[in-house]
Ligand SMILES: N=C(N)NCCCC(=O)O
């Protein structure tokens with residue numbers, strides 16, 4: 001009998017039954033006593049095209065029923081050495097996006113007060129800004145591994161500073177990021193000017209556009225990223241639209257020519273050994289994901305983030 005919470009096994013309860021939590025893990029109302037926690041932020045009032053990511057946390061949890069506890073590729077056995085639970089959703093304001101900044105930051109201040117690593121199920125990408133406020137309050141400016149089709153550094157959208165295309169501009173303005181330890185991978189598509197991506201480079205971010213990733217393993221890139229990140233705290237923000245629409249169609253701002261699912265796994269697995277202090281998986285939109293496969297991609301990537309956290313056991 002393990003001292004640590006275990007996902008409910010597929011041979012103990014049919015996968016389509018049991019608790020509707022992430023990986024059918026136990027749930028608790030706070031992060032007390034946890035090494036890592038799955039947290040939902042059911043929000044989409046920051047989206048600029050297709051809506052629906054408010055339903056993302058629920059579908060990611062539902063599709064996570066396919067996940068088993070042991071990582072056959074990396075031999076990670078997170079539930080052998082970390083205490084992990086699903087602590088539910090942030091009670092966001094359905095009608096007021098700016099008010100959600102404080103609601104989210106305060107929730108994460110409490111999570112981090114327990115020395116718990118948050119792994120967040122989104123929700124639209126606006127949510128990363130208030131999470132980074134709480135993260136930087138505890139750890140100082142952090143390194144960032146950002147996977148996305150979009151840079152999300154718009155100065156504003158419709159004159160608003162709070163939207164899913166703005167989080168990393170705001171985070172940089174507020175000194176939440178250690179700019180030389182920021183990498184953005186998968187950026188692509190159309191824009192308004194070269195500045196859309198060059199602003200990032202002017203800050204000191206490394207920008208790896210999708211075309212630089214095509215037709216190749218990203219393991220060499222991740223060796224460079226590990227070098228860039230060093231020993232300092234690192235946050236991982238994975239916008240599911242960084243993957244190609246062929247594998248992740250259920251999202252709101254689709255761009256052609258994205259990363260393969262294998263490349264998505266290579267990026268997260270390549271973070272092993274870094275001082276990961278948190279992560280999120282955003283922009284899954286269930287209304288555009290009838291198969292549920294996009295949500296399952298998201299659930300799997302969140303599990304892979306868990307597998308690279310400091311302290312995770314490996315079992316040969
Ligand atoms: N999906 C996210 N996070 N951002 C999309 C931003 C779209 C735009 O800048 O026009």
Ligand SMILES: [Mn+2]
Nearest residue numbers: 149150239241
């Ligand atoms: Mn995006």
Ligand SMILES: [Mn+2]
Nearest residue numbers: 125148152239
């Ligand atoms: Mn994004």
